[in-house]
Amino acid sequence: MPEPSTTPRRRRGRLYRCGAAFVVLLAVAGYLVVQYVTGGAGAPGCKVVSADGDGAAYEFTPEQAVNAATIAAVGTGRNLPERAVTIALATALQESALRNIDYGDRDSLGLFQQRPSQGWGTEQEVMDPTYSAGIFYDHLVKVDGYTELPLTVAAQRVQRSGFPDAYAKHEPDAALLAAALTGHSAATLTCEGRPGTTRVAGTDAVRTALARDFGQDVLEPAGAVVGDGDPTPAASPGAGRDARTLTLPVTEGSGGLGVTQRGWQLAHWAVANASALRIEKVSYAGREWTAGNTDSQWRATETDGAAGAEKNAGPVRIVTAQ
Incomplete structure (x- = not known):
């Protein structure tokens, strides 16, 4: 009596191998699509x-x-x-x-x-x-x-x-x-913003990037100053100045926006550029964002919270890693 043919068994084996290879190919393709769309999953989000x-x-x-x-x-x-x-x-x-x-x-x-x-x-x-x-x-x-x-x-x-x-x-x-x-x-954009992902850093780098995106007018008149003191001309020279802090006054009509809207544009811009420019902290209108927090939230810095923020928004302050 002839032995049973092994051909069907071999055919099934080939089908299984082809199927497994197809699944792997789909997985790789899916991974590459995700990498293309997101720019790479390993970067801080x-x-x-x-x-x-x-x-x-x-x-x-x-x-x-x-x-x-x-x-x-x-x-x-x-x-x-x-x-x-x-x-x-x-x-x-x-x-x-x-x-x-x-x-x-x-x-x-x-x-x-x-x-x-x-x-x-x-x-x-x-x-x-x-x-x-x-x-x-x-x-x-x-x-x-x-x-x-x-x-x-x-x-x-x-x-x-x-x-x-x-x-x-x-x-x-x-x-x-x-x-x-x-x-x-307001306060709707956050990043992990881990400082140290690039060698570019400091308030000079932030000023250069601001001028590139918004134009030189964003730094004038009197304009952005290095330090966390009062940015108005009446302020005492060097008062409360910190070389890591860039203080941006926000004025009516800046960029065609109202004061508070313009302020939040600049604040969100700074957070968006946090990793590239090694920005550690951004504060505006009674809210503060800090790089490296696991939840990356804007937190209130005043006891009266958002109500006080609208009434006295003040300048945007950007603190760099160096």
Whole structure:
């Protein structure tokens, strides 16, 4: 009597091995997608939450935070509405996951995947986040009624993407970021902000980055001073000065925003740049954020809390690691 054939058994073995290999391949692909979208999971995290108490939140990386803060600063520096910033952020989320990448489809580069061959600027220019955000806004404001259009329509009229509906899915996250980074929502953006992740540090580095994103006017007149004393001209020279503290006065009309909104924009900008600039502490309007806390919350520094914050917001104070 012939022995039973082993062929079906071998075939099942091959199927199992192929199936296992396919599962591993899917896992690797999923990991790479997550790494692309988040910019790497190992970096200290950032989070923005809704001011409406509806539980909406978006988590992102310090790299994404720096780029988002730049996009918002460039927009408000042009006195553009929050809607413009939301459209720009959603576009950059779709095009590059808010990462300043040096590759893309054909010659596309940077945050917005702009193509030098299509007149967006030189390779060096479109890789500059401040420039790329600015030229995006240049095109956006030429779109008639862009603030009233669906976000994906407004973005597509600028980008001319092969995937015209792709921007819409990023609108909720972009709206949360825009509300915080234009200062509309107070104390809603936090980062772990572990100091020491870069060699760039000190108040000079913070001043340079502020001028890059907001323009030199953010440091004038009398403007930002090194030290935690009174930043007004009447203050005694050197009074209460600490070389690690940059004090930013906030005035009416700064960046086209009200005093408190402008203050929260600057405060959130500092938190977003905490890892890159080794910022240890930011305080404004009776609230304080400290790097390295496990919960990364804004905490009240006054007994009267938020009520006192609105009444006497004061300057924004940024404390660096050195």
